[in-house]
Amino acid sequence: MEQNxxxxxxxxxxxxxxxxxxxxxxxQIGSILHAKGFSITIAHAEFNPPHSSNxxxxxxxxxxxxxxxxxxxxxxxxxxxxxxxxxxKTYVVQTLEKQEPRDRVCCIIYDSMMYFAEAxxxxxxxxSILYHNSSASYVLARHATPRLHKQGYIPVQESMSNELVxxxxxxxxxxxxxxxxxxxxxxxxxxxxxxxxxxxxxxxxNDFLEHSQLSQLQEECQVPIFxxxxxxKMAPASLTTSLLxxxxxxxxxxxxxxxxxxxxxxxxxxxxxxxxxxTETAWGLANSGQPFLWILRPGMVLNSEDASDKWLDLLPEGxxxxxxxxxxxxxxxxxxxxxxxxxxxxxxxxxxxxxxLESLSEGVPMICRPCFADHHVNARHITHVWKVGxxxxxxxxxxGIERAIRRVMLEKEGEEMRQRAIDMKQKIITCVQKxxxxxxxxxxxxxxxxxxxxxxxxxxxxxxx
Ligand code: UDP
Numbered sequence: 001m002e003q004n005x006x007x008x009x010x011x012x013x014x015x016x017x018x019x020x021x022x023x024x025x026x027x028q029i030g031s032i033l034h035a036k037g038f039s040i041t042i043a044h045a046e047f048n049p050p051h052s053s054n055x056x057x058x059x060x061x062x063x064x065x066x067x068x069x070x071x072x073x074x075x076x077x078x079x080x081x082x083x084x085x086x087x088x089k090t091y092v093v094q095t096l097e098k099q100e101p102r103d104r105v106c107c108i109i110y111d112s113m114m115y116f117a118e119a120x121x122x123x124x125x126x127x128s129i130l131y132h133n134s135s136a137s138y139v140l141a142r143h144a145t146p147r148l149h150k151q152g153y154i155p156v157q158e159s160m161s162n163e164l165v166x167x168x169x170x171x172x173x174x175x176x177x178x179x180x181x182x183x184x185x186x187x188x189x190x191x192x193x194x195x196x197x198x199x200x201x202x203x204x205x206n207d208f209l210e211h212s213q214l215s216q217l218q219e220e221c222q223v224p225i226f227x228x229x230x231x232x233k234m235a236p237a238s239l240t241t242s243l244l245x246x247x248x249x250x251x252x253x254x255x256x257x258x259x260x261x262x263x264x265x266x267x268x269x270x271x272x273x274x275x276x277x278x279t280e281t282a283w284g285l286a287n288s289g290q291p292f293l294w295i296l297r298p299g300m301v302l303n304s305e306d307a308s309d310k311w312l313d314l315l316p317e318g319x320x321x322x323x324x325x326x327x328x329x330x331x332x333x334x335x336x337x338x339x340x341x342x343x344x345x346x347x348x349x350x351x352x353x354x355x356x357l358e359s360l361s362e363g364v365p366m367i368c369r370p371c372f373a374d375h376h377v378n379a380r381h382i383t384h385v386w387k388v389g390x391x392x393x394x395x396x397x398x399x400g401i402e403r404a405i406r407r408v409m410l411e412k413e414g415e416e417m418r419q420r421a422i423d424m425k426q427k428i429i430t431c432v433q434k435x436x437x438x439x440x441x442x443x444x445x446x447x448x449x450x451x452x453x454x455x456x457x458x459x460x461x462x463x464x465x
Contacts, residue, residue: 010453011039011103013061013092015110015117018048018080020243020269021354022111022133025204028235029109029131030058032228035236036446039103041095043088043117045080054240063087077188081116089120096124106453109202112192122197127452129445130198134353136205136213136227137381138177138374143220144168145178145189155180170384175376195221199452202445204229204357207437208427209386226445230357232336233432234442243269244332250293251337253328257291260345260418263405264338264364266295267350271371272302277396279316284401286322290409293338294329339364345418346408348401351378363425365389365417367404369396388421 012033016026027050030040034057041059044050047067052060063084067076095105108128110117121128132139144167148154153165153173161174168176178185195201200223207214207227218225228234254262265281267273273281278301285292301314315329335355338344339362347359351368356378359366366389368379382389390407393400408414431438 009037009039009103010106010450011041011095012449013041013043013088013105013108013117015043015088015108015114016050017111017113017133018045020048021352022113023048023050023243024241024354025133025231026109026111026131027055027241028231028239029202029228030055031235031239032231032442033446033449034058036442038106038449041091041105043091045084048243050241051243061088061091063091075184077113078184081114081191084114085116085120088117089123092120092124092126107449115191115194115196118196118198127449128198129200129202129449130195131202133204134374135356135378135381136203136210136217137171138353138377139193139203139217140213140220141165141168141171141175141177141374141377142189143193143217145176145181146186148176149181149186154178171377171380175380177373177377195223198223200224200226200445200448202226202228204231204353206230206428206431206441208431209360209424224444224448226441226448228438228442228445230361230428230432230438232354232358233361233428234438242332242334244297246332246334247330248334248337250328250330250333251341254293254338254341254343257343259342261409262291262293262341262343263288263346263348263367263409264293264344265348266333266335266355267297267300267369267371268352268355269297271350271352271375272300274302275314278314280396280398281401282316282319283398284405285327286319287398287402288405288409290326290405291343292323292327293333293344294327295333296329296331298331346405346414348405351375351382353378356382360386360388360421360424361428363418363422365408365414365421367392367408386420386424388417388424390417 014026014030016023030042034040041061042050043061043063045065046062047065049062064087065080066083067079092105105126108117108121108126109131111131111133118128156173156176156179162172165171165173201221205227206229214225214227336358339358344364347364348367349355351370353374366382368382368389368391370376370379379391383391390404392404430436433439
């Protein structure tokens with residue numbers, strides 16, 4: 001950004017939600033915008049903070065939540081949205097007052113879960129942009145929730161589970177993110193959906209993956225939508241965003257496996273399972289005969305006596321002797337590197353949006369075991385739109401798991417899924433390359449932020465007066 005021969009760095013504040021799956025893409029947006037000439041502030045809840053030392057080029061601002069219990073999602077989210085407002089406002093005001101005029105906050109980009117940031121931006125007359133950390137299809141499903149509730153479709157009746165939802169093709173009622181609803185949840189959904197005074201919307205997707213959904217979303221929103229994704233393919237590959245320590249030893253283990261032979265198993269950073277599921281998954285993997293890399297995150301098993309239970313204590317007797325060198329279990333892996341490794345031939349996944357994008361970008365077919373939130377919507381697209389995976393039955397048993405692994409890793413239908421996934425990988429590369437739809441969308445976003453930031457002079461006058 002040049003003005004009268006001087007380099008001007010305008011500051012963008014990114015407000016991130018306190019979860020791994022939200023922190024990663026926001027840091028990616030930060031890196032991308034930094035490379036385009038903006039200074040970056042990451043405002044985050046003090047709970048689950050990103051590792052600031054990995055990003056010396058960013059300013060990190062912890063926002064005090066005044067919360068002691070983060071276990072009740074609806075209460076915690078609404079309270080966080082009340083309590084974080086003043087700390088964010090204080091930071092932005094101080095920045096506007098103290099910093100070089102050339103480094104003023106010109107825009108606030110906020111995760112839809114952190115909707116309080118829009119109010120701060122509106123109060124200070126700073127442009128804001130809403131970021132949806134999900135597919136456009138999920139945003140549409142969330143938008144439709146109040147309507148479906150009003151029409152009596154939610155709570156979803158068991159008898160309707162397999163029926164298609166009107167106007168949300170190809171979702172069935174059982175794929176809806178909210179099959180039960182409460183007043184609190186309806187309020188949270190309305191808050192997350194509401195664009196309010198924001199100047200634009202960013203989605204981590206692209207025109208190739210979700211053309212019709214993006215058009216539909218554009219009809220529903222009054223502001224421009226920028227589909228800039230997959231973000232991890234546009235940000236520097238060296239960017240580290242992990243909250244947990246990555247166990248890189250699995251990469252050396254993968255080096256010793258045959259091409260496309262390994263099934264990678266991970267349910268992301270939040271989902272929990274019971275001990276029975278661990279047992280069934282263990283035997284499904286053992287009986288499949290395939291090499292596997294399995295992520296057992298500390299605390300992911302429900303009702304284990306100790307949240308820090310080590311995976312060794314959770315595995316069924318006889319399992320280790322049975323699989324020996326054929327399997328590797330680690331607590332947390334460098335997932336993007338794992339998925340791009342030539343030994344990995346399939347991904348048994350909860351179908352979180354980041355995981356789905358990371359798998360699609362490497363041409364790896366998936367076995368979906370959706371748990372909650374957007375997982376069912378993503379799984380439906382993976383299996384029925386892009387046709388690069390299959391979905392597990394609700395009741396997970398070893399025979400079903402073994403069968404699914406064989407279908408994807410060894411059988412003709414799996415080979416066809418892989419071929420489609422590889423084709424998608426190529427199309428995704430085209431989207432993010434110079435001149436591709438995601439790259440164009442990014443340039444449009446940069447232009448919009450730069451043009452809006454002219455209004456910052458008015459803001460400065462407001463603060464200074
Ligand atoms: N992830 C990782 N190592 C692991 C498991 C997961 O780095 O061992 C990362 C993964 O690459 C993805 C994120 O954690 O970027 C999970 O996000 P996703 O949206 O898939 O699911 P969530 O954790 O939000 O449910």
